[in-house]
Amino acid sequence: MPLSEILLAVLWLGVTAYVLFGGADFGGGVWDLLAGGAERGSRQRALVEHSIGPVWEANHVWLIFVIVLAWTGVPSVFAAVSSTLYIPLTLAALGIIARGAAFAFRKASTELWQRRLFGAAFAFSSLVTPFFLGTVAGAIASGRVPPGIAAGDLVAGWLNPTSLVSGALAVGTAAYLAAVYLTRDAQRAGEPGLVSAFRRRALASGVVVGALSVAGLAVLRADAPRLFAELTSGAALAFLVLSVGSGVVSLGLLAWTRAYLVVRVSAALAVAGLLWGWGAAQYPRLLPGVTLREAAATDAVLGAALGALAVGAVLLVPSLLWLYTMFQRADG
Amino acid sequence: MDPHAIAAVHEADLGAARMQMALSLGWHIIVACLGVGMPAITLIAEWRGHRTGDPHVRLLARRWAKAMGVLFAVGAVSGTILSFEMGLLWPGLMSTYGEVIGLPFALEGIAFFIEAIFLGVYLYAWDRLPPVAHMLSGIPIVVAGVASAFFVVTANAWMQQPTGFDTEGGRIVAVDPWAAMFNPATPPQTVHMILAAFMVAGFTMAGVYAVAMLRGRRERYHRLGFLIPFTVAAMVTPVQIGVGDWAAHFVAENQPAKLAAMEGVFATERGVPLHLGGVALDGELRYSLEIPNGLSLLAHWDPGAEITGLEEFPEADRPPVNVVHWAFQIMVGLGFALLALAVWLAAAWWRRRDLPRSPWFLRAAALSGVAAVVALEAGWVVTEVGRQPWIVYGVMRTSEAVNPAPGLVYGFAGVSAVYAVLTVATVYVLRRLAREKPVPVAPQERDVTDYGVV
Numbered sequence A: 001m002p003l004s005e006i007l008l009a010v011l012w013l014g015v016t017a018y019v020l021f022g023g024a025d026f027g028g029g030v031w032d033l034l035a036g037g038a039e040r041g042s043r044q045r046a047l048v049e050h051s052i053g054p055v056w057e058a059n060h061v062w063l064i065f066v067i068v069l070a071w072t073g074v075p076s077v078f079a080a081v082s083s084t085l086y087i088p089l090t091l092a093a094l095g096i097i098a099r100g101a102a103f104a105f106r107k108a109s110t111e112l113w114q115r116r117l118f119g120a121a122f123a124f125s126s127l128v129t130p131f132f133l134g135t136v137a138g139a140i141a142s143g144r145v146p147p148g149i150a151a152g153d154l155v156a157g158w159l160n161p162t163s164l165v166s167g168a169l170a171v172g173t174a175a176y177l178a179a180v181y182l183t184r185d186a187q188r189a190g191e192p193g194l195v196s197a198f199r200r201r202a203l204a205s206g207v208v209v210g211a212l213s214v215a216g217l218a219v220l221r222a223d224a225p226r227l228f229a230e231l232t233s234g235a236a237l238a239f240l241v242l243s244v245g246s247g248v249v250s251l252g253l254l255a256w257t258r259a260y261l262v263v264r265v266s267a268a269l270a271v272a273g274l275l276w277g278w279g280a281a282q283y284p285r286l287l288p289g290v291t292l293r294e295a296a297a298t299d300a301v302l303g304a305a306l307g308a309l310a311v312g313a314v315l316l317v318p319s320l321l322w323l324y325t326m327f328q329r330a331d332g
Numbered sequence B: 001m002d003p004h005a006i007a008a009v010h011e012a013d014l015g016a017a018r019m020q021m022a023l024s025l026g027w028h029i030i031v032a033c034l035g036v037g038m039p040a041i042t043l044i045a046e047w048r049g050h051r052t053g054d055p056h057v058r059l060l061a062r063r064w065a066k067a068m069g070v071l072f073a074v075g076a077v078s079g080t081i082l083s084f085e086m087g088l089l090w091p092g093l094m095s096t097y098g099e100v101i102g103l104p105f106a107l108e109g110i111a112f113f114i115e116a117i118f119l120g121v122y123l124y125a126w127d128r129l130p131p132v133a134h135m136l137s138g139i140p141i142v143v144a145g146v147a148s149a150f151f152v153v154t155a156n157a158w159m160q161q162p163t164g165f166d167t168e169g170g171r172i173v174a175v176d177p178w179a180a181m182f183n184p185a186t187p188p189q190t191v192h193m194i195l196a197a198f199m200v201a202g203f204t205m206a207g208v209y210a211v212a213m214l215r216g217r218r219e220r221y222h223r224l225g226f227l228i229p230f231t232v233a234a235m236v237t238p239v240q241i242g243v244g245d246w247a248a249h250f251v252a253e254n255q256p257a258k259l260a261a262m263e264g265v266f267a268t269e270r271g272v273p274l275h276l277g278g279v280a281l282d283g284e285l286r287y288s289l290e291i292p293n294g295l296s297l298l299a300h301w302d303p304g305a306e307i308t309g310l311e312e313f314p315e316a317d318r319p320p321v322n323v324v325h326w327a328f329q330i331m332v333g334l335g336f337a338l339l340a341l342a343v344w345l346a347a348a349w350w351r352r353r354d355l356p357r358s359p360w361f362l363r364a365a366a367l368s369g370v371a372a373v374v375a376l377e378a379g380w381v382v383t384e385v386g387r388q389p390w391i392v393y394g395v396m397r398t399s400e401a402v403n404p405a406p407g408l409v410y411g412f413a414g415v416s417a418v419y420a421v422l423t424v425a426t427v428y429v430l431r432r433l434a435r436e437k438p439v440p441v442a443p444q445e446r447d448v449t450d451y452g453v454v
C-alpha cells in the first residue's frame, strides 16, 4: 500500500480513537449537565469524575495526534479546512479550553459554589464542543470546503443541514457512548442505583442516535447526493450495515441482559462503523476535486512520520493498556 | 470596498492574528515550563522522602503533584489551542510548510501521549503502586516533558533557519524532514529553552515558599520547599548564561538583522560598542550607555569585528528595533540578577550552611519566579519579533501566511477574554491549593478520593 494510504488509515484510526475515547469524555460532561441539582446529581457526578479523571488527558491527545498528522500528511487540506471553517474551529477550541480547565479546577476545589461554577463550565462546554466539531465533519462530508485558503463560505460552510445534523449526531454519540461506558463502571463499583440510571440513559440516547442517523441519511440524500450515493454502495454500505447491526444488538443487550461489558464493544462498533462508512464513501476524495494522492506530502515526510509513529507505538500501546487496565481493575 | 480599505482591514486582522498567537504562546509557555520542570523537582522530593522517611519532604511531593495535576490540564488545553491556531491563523504557512515541520510535531505527539499516560498513573495510582514503582512511573513524565520541549522548539528553530526542503514555483518538491528538524538553530535554541524551563519551574516554586518564610513560617517544611527547587534553578542559571552567549553568537552569524535590532545597530561598522538601554529614534539609537568595542568582542570574539547594521536591509525587511532591543536587555539583565541571587545563597551556604540572614534575600527570592518568567517571555520576544517580517526566515513573510478570512479581530477578542478568565481561575485555584490544609503524609486509597490529587 502506498504511504499516503497508510497515513490516511492511521489518521482515521486516530479519529476513531478520539471519538470513542475522547468523545465519551465529552458525553460524561453531557450527563453531568443533565444530572440534576447539586444534591440529587452528586453521585452521578462523582461517578463521571471518577471514570474520566485518570484518562481524559490521554484521550484528549488523540485530537492533537489527528491535527498534527493532518498537517503533516495532507498540509493543503489541513490549511483549507482550518481557514474556511475557522469560526466553528475557534469555538470548539474555546470549548476545549473551558472544558479541560474547568474539570481540573473542579477537582481541585472544595467549596460548593466553586464546584458548581466550574462544573457548569465543564458540562456546558462538553455539550458545545462536540457540536462544533460535528459541524466541521459535516462541512467536509458535504463538500463545502473547497481547496485553497479560506476559499469557502465562512458561514454557510458550517451552518447548513448536513453540518447541523452531524453536530447533533456528534453530541448524541458522545452521550450514548458515555452512558454505555458509565453503566459498566457503575456495575463494577457496585452501585445498582447508578447502573439502572445510566442504563436507561444509554437506551434513550441510543434510540435518539439511531433516529438521528436515519434523519442524517435523509438530509444527506437531499443535501449531498454524491456522498449519499457512495455511502449506500460498496464498502461504505458494509460499514453502515455493521454499524446498524451493532447498534441494534447493543440496544437489545442493554434492554434484556446485564452484559454491560459486551455492550461497550458493540456500542463502540456501531459508532466506528458510522465513521468508517463515511471515510469509505468519501475516499479517495478529500476535498472537492482533490484526491488523497494530490494532497499527500512527499514520501520522505510520510515515511519519517509513519516510522516515528511505529516506533512510538511500541512504547505507547503497552503504556495505554496499562493505564486503562490499572483503573478498570476492581478498585483496590 | 476600495482596495485601501481592504488592505487596512487585512492589516488589522494580521495584527490580531499576531497578537493572538503571541498571547496564546506566551501563556502556554509558562505552563509548559512548569510541566517540564516540576515533575523532576517533585521526583527529587519524593525520592528524598522515600530515602529519609522525612514526612516534610513527602508532604511537599504530594502537594506539588496536586498542583501538577491542575497545571498539566491547563497546559494540555492551552497547547491544543496552539495546534488549532497553526491552521486557523497561519494556513499559508501550514499549507506549504506543514509537512516540513510535521515530523517534530508527530514525535511531540508521542511524547504527549507518554506524558499524559504516566501522569494519569503517577497522580492517581500513588497508593496502588509500591513507592519505588511509583517513582519509576514518574520518570517517563520527566523524559517526555523534556523531549516535547525539544521537539516543539526544533520546529521554531526551523522557522529561524529553514533547511531540508526544495521548492519549485512555490510548491514543495522534496523534503528531508530530519534535516529540517536538525537545522543549525536547533542546538542552541533547544538547550536554551530546556534550561529556561527548569529555571522558571525552580524559581517559581521556590518563590511560593519564600513568601511563606517572609510571613514568618520558617519550619522545616517551608525551608525544604524553598531549598529543593531553588537549588535546582540556581545550578542551572550559570549554565543558562553560557548557553545564552552561544545563542547570541549563533544569531550574530546567521540572522544579522535580528542581531542589529537586538543591539540597536544601524550603521555597518567595525569595533562596534555594546549599547545598554537607549531608544531607537529616526534611524539611530539614542541615550544609551556605550561600552567601547563591546559588541564586536561579544558577538565575534574580536574587538575589531564588523557588525552589519540595519541600514543594509531594506526598510521592509527590518524587525522593530525598540521591542527587540529592550526585550534582549531585559532577558540578559534578569539572567545576571538571578545569577547574583544564586551566588548569594551559595556563599551563605558555604560559610554557615544556612540561608543568607538578610531579609532582602528572601524578598528577592520571592520575586525570582516572576523574574524568570519575564526573562523567558522577553527571550521569546527577541526570537519571534526579531525574526519579523519573516514567518520563515528569508523564505515566507508573515503577511503571506496569515488567514485572509475577515474577522480575525473578533476571534482575538474572544480568545483574550477566555484567557483572562483562565488566568484568574488558574491563579485562584493554585493559591487555594497552596493554602489548604496539608495533604496527609501516609495516604490511604481513601485519601486519594477525598483529597483528589487532580
Ligand code: HDD
Pocket (backbone or CB within 6 Å): B153, B160, B185, B188, B189, B190, B192, B193, B195, B196, B197, B199, B200, B240, B241, B243, B244, B245, B247, B248, B249, B251, B258, B331, B332, B333, B334, B335, B336, B372, B373, B375, B376, B377, B378, B379, B380, B381, B382, B383, B384, B386
Ligand atoms: C529563564 C530564562 C532565560 C534567561 C535567564 C536567559 N534567556 Fe535567552 N532566551 C530564553 C530564556 C532565557 C528563551 C525564552 O528560552 C529563548 C527564546 C527562544 C529560545 O530558544 O530561548 C531565549 C532566546 C535568546 C536569544 C535569541 C535566540 C534566537 O533568536 O535564536 C539570545 C541571543 C539569548 N536568549 C541570549 C541570552 C543571554 C546572553 C542570556 C544571559 C544572561 C540569556 N539569554 C538569559
Ligand code: HEM
Pocket (backbone or CB within 6 Å): B018, B019, B021, B022, B025, B026, B027, B029, B090, B152, B153, B154, B155, B156, B377, B380, B381, B384, B385, B388, B390, B391, B398
Ligand atoms: C516553539 C514553538 C513556537 C512556534 C512554532 C512559534 C510559531 C510562531 C508563529 C507561527 C507566529 C506567527 C507568525 C509571526 O508573527 O511571525 C509566531 C509569532 C510570535 N510568537 Fe512564536 N512560536 C513558538 C514559540 C513562541 C513562544 C514560546 C513565545 C512566547 C512568548 C512566542 C512569541 C511569539 C510572539 C511575540 C509572536 C509575534 C511576533 C510578531 O508578530 O511580531 N513564540 N510564533
Ligand code: HEM
Pocket (backbone or CB within 6 Å): A057, A060, A061, A064, B025, B028, B029, B031, B032, B033, B034, B035, B036, B071, B072, B073, B074, B075, B076, B077, B078, B079, B080, B081, B082, B083, B086, B112, B115, B116, B145, B146, B148, B149, B150, B152, B153, B193
Ligand atoms: C517553546 C514552546 C513550547 C514548549 C516548550 C511546549 C511544551 C509543552 C509541554 C511540556 C506540554 C505538556 C505539559 C503540560 O501539559 O503541562 C505541552 C503541551 C502541549 N503543547 Fe506545547 N510547548 C510549546 C509550544 C507549543 C506549540 C507551538 C504548540 C503547537 C503548535 C504546542 C502544542 C502543545 C499541545 C497540543 C499540548 C497538549 C498535550 C497534552 O495533552 O499534554 N506547544 N507543551
